[in-house]
Amino acid sequence: MKIIIKQHFFFFLILVGFIETALGKNRPNILVILTDDQGWADIGYNNPAVYTPNMDKLARGGAIFTNHYVMSQCTPTRAALMTGRYPSRFGPHATAASTAPAFPKGTTTMASMLQGEGYETCLSGKWHLGSSPEHGPNYFGFDQSYGCLSGAVGNYNHGYRKGPLFHTWHRNHQLIEGSENGVHTTQLITDDAIRFISKKRDNPFFLYLAYTAVHTPLDERGEFIDQPTRLDPKNPNRWQNEDEIAWFNDPLGKIQKEKDPEKRLFLAALHHLDHSIGRVTKALKDGGLLKNTLILFSSDNGPQVNWPGNAYPDDLKLTNFNQLLPMRGKKQDVYEGGIKVPGFAHWPGKIKPGKVKIPIHIVDWLPTLAHLVGHEPKIKMSWDGIDQSPAIFENSSTADREMYWVQKNKCRALRYGDWKIVSYSKKAPQKSSDWELYNLTKDPKEKTNIASKYPKIMADLHRRLIKHLSMDQ
Numbered sequence: 222m223k224i225i226i227k228q229h230f231f232f233f234l235i236l237v238g239f240i241e242t243a244l245g246k247n248r249p250n251i252l253v254i255l256t257d258d259q260g261w262a263d264i265g266y267n268n269p270a271v272y273t274p275n276m277d278k279l280a281r282g283g284a285i286f287t288n289h290y291v292m293s294q295c296t297p298t299r300a301a302l303m304t305g306r307y308p309s310r311f312g313p314h315a316t317a318a319s320t321a322p323a324f325p326k327g328t329t330t331m332a333s334m335l336q337g338e339g340y341e342t343c344l345s346g347k348w349h350l351g352s353s354p355e356h357g358p359n360y361f362g363f364d365q366s367y368g369c370l371s372g373a374v375g376n377y378n379h380g381y382r383k384g385p386l387f388h389t390w391h392r393n394h395q396l397i398e399g400s401e402n403g404v405h406t407t408q409l410i411t412d413d414a415i416r417f418i419s420k421k422r423d424n425p426f427f428l429y430l431a432y433t434a435v436h437t438p439l440d441e442r443g444e445f446i447d448q449p450t451r452l453d454p455k456n457p458n459r460w461q462n463e464d465e466i467a468w469f470n471d472p473l474g475k476i477q478k479e480k481d482p483e484k485r486l487f488l489a490a491l492h493h494l495d496h497s498i499g500r501v502t503k504a505l506k507d508g509g510l511l512k513n514t515l516i517l518f519s520s521d522n523g524p525q526v527n528w529p530g531n532a533y534p535d536d537l538k539l540t541n542f543n544q545l546l547p548m549r550g551k552k553q554d555v556y557e558g559g560i561k562v563p564g565f566a567h568w569p570g571k572i573k574p575g576k577v578k579i580p581i582h583i584v585d586w587l588p589t590l591a592h593l594v595g596h597e598p599k600i601k602m603s604w605d606g607i608d609q610s611p612a613i614f615e616n617s618s619t620a621d622r623e624m625y626w627v628q629k630n631k632c633r634a635l636r637y638g639d640w641k642i643v644s645y646s647k648k649a650p651q652k653s654s655d656w657e658l659y660n661l662t663k664d665p666k667e668k669t670n671i672a673s674k675y676p677k678i679m680a681d682l683h684r685r686l687i688k689h690l691s692m693d694q
Contacts, residue, residue: 248594249568250514251335251427252505253586255302256494257295257347257373257436258552260524262544263491264563270479271544272471272492275499279516280565283572284613288580289564290636291522293553293628294318295372296349298521298583299431303330303350303361305587305604309627309693317553317629318372320352320386326360329602331587333362335427338594344368345414346431352386354394363429367392367413369406373436375533376406377446382532403446407434407490411497415504430501434494437525438533439542441468441489449535450486458482468493483542512569515593519583520562522552549667555626555634555643556667566613577612580636582624585609625689635686636661642682643667649690653683 265273266280292298292308300308300315300323308315308323315323332342344358344366351357352371359366370389371381379390379401390397401409414430440450443466453459460482463469468489469476476492479485505511524546530538543551550556564581566572584606591598592608605625611617621638632645642656650656658672658679672679 247513248338248425249571250425250505250510251340251590252501252514252516253302253331253427253429254498254501254516254518255299255346255429255431256518256520257431257433258522258525259435259491259494259520259563260543260546260551261548261558261561261563262546263435263520263524267563268544270475272473272475272488273495275495275502276518276563279498279502279518279567280563282569282574283516283565283567284575284577284616286564286566286581287576287578289519289562290560290580290582290624291519291562292316292583293522293555293559293626293632295347295436295521296323297628299348299350300324301582301584301606302519302586303332304328305331305584305602305606307584307605307625307627307689307693309625309689310603310605312694313629316627317631318349320371322351322356324350326356328361329598330361331590332358332427332429334587334591334596335594336362336364338596339424340427340594341422341424342427342429343414343417344429344431345417346410346429347371347373347433348431352381352389354391354396357391357394359393365393365417368410368431369433370394373433373438374406375438375535376433376440377404377442378402378534379406379409380533383534405441405493407432407493407497411500414501418501418504418510419508432494432497435487435490437528437539438530438536439486439490439539440535440537441466441486441493443467450537452482460486468496481542483539484544486537486539487542487544514568515571516567517565517586518567519564523554523559523562524551526551526553548665553628553631555628555632557661557665560626560634572613573616575616577616579612579618580622580624581609581612582606589613623685623689625686627690627693633686635682635689637682637685639663640678640682641667642672642679642686649687650683653679656683658682 262268265277296318297308311324336342342364344363346368380387442450476488524543528539530536546558548557550558588606589609624636626634630647634643639662644650657670659667
């Protein structure tokens with residue numbers, strides 16, 4: 222036993238040495254790309270019907286996370302990403318989309334940690350962790366920020382829904398009302414990111430690039446900004462001016478071949494997003510920065526459910542407009558379709574191309590980055606995530622660990638190893654028989670509830686989840 226322990230410890234020291242050698246004296250620039258409502262099937266490497274060549278190139282040139290998990294909705298995932306903690310640790314308000322502050326000022330975030338390590342920090346895009354300027358990103362470690370404080374906004378007027386928080390488009394918490402109207406949000410966010418990347422600096426940078434795409438409202442009218450996206454009266458299966466708008470056309474004809482106009486509109490928005498990520502990658506390459514930039518990519522949750530189309534000006538009612546998922550559930554679900562999304566890490570020469578099959582959660586990203594930059598917290602951090610650098614750099618397996626989800630008072634789930642329990646109820650289950658049980662290796666689509674067959678496993682997972690509930694606010 223002592224020999225085995227020594228061997229494992231020796232291997233750990235070798236791995237730590239490898240990572241430190243890989244980093245060298247020059248710590249990497251860090252680019253975190255978070256897309257919005259992009260489901261597992263909404264990327265080319267998972268679905269050949271989708272045209273995303275730039276995302277695919279980055280993914281296939283790095284480590285693809287085949288079991289990458291997030292929370293089931295936007296605000297909770299962003300809270301988990303920024304803090305390395307499950308959002309329920311901050312209270313029920315943080316477990317669903319909200320305009321309220323997700324966590325208090327003074328909370329250690331990914332940005333504040335990297336800022337303390339000498340990084341120049343920037344957010345380009347969507348914040349959605351507090352929709353008023355008094356709780357904006359610059360209070361949480363960002364040197365500069367631009368985009369929307371709220372959730373997703375109209376693509377050409379940049380307004381958030383109809384109501385008192387319509388104007389949250391800002392630069393460094395100063396609201397911008399109308400002066401940038403007519404330019405698509407995806408373009409504005411990308412332009413700002415490229416400006417930040419292209420700036421001359423002595424220190425490494427951290428860029429959090431948080432797109433609003435492909436969240437509704439979908440609007441890809443291109444240069445025809447005076448015409449809301451609507452179906453062509455001469456051809457009700459096509460959108461107006463579709464042939465003249467770049468995003469509806471791709472070299473392989475995938476978008477043009479899609480017969481359903483709603484699905485084609487979504488694919489056009491995805492094409493626009495992919496092209497923009499390609500622009501950002503090109504800016505890194507042109508500036509000689511790509512080889513020393515770690516890129517982490519994820520969506521914030523599974524695909525959007527049917528959209529009523531009454532929240533924004535020129536909003537469209539959309540039904541079944543996403544790509545079909547090979548799994549159960551969508552956004553706001555804790556079944557796999559709501560929480561398992563595209564994810565990958567790219568760093569030329571440092572991360573080997575391949576697939577990382579162990580489960581990784583977005584709460585792991587902060588502890589992983591903290592390790593990579595040599596961060597030593599002054600106080601003990603209560604992170605729920607773990608350092609995944611061994612998996613990313615060496616594709617090493619890790620011990621089974623718990624992953625935990627709460628979606629307000631709607632649903633809960635816990636994964637441990639191959640097993641996962643799920644419950645949809647307003648109240649937390651009081652006994653193990655209140656749960657559904659699935660073996661994700663044998664039943665990845667969660668079709669067969671086998672709770673009655675495995676009472677001991679049910680009892681163990683129930684106990685583990687109750688422990689997590691006791692740690693929540």
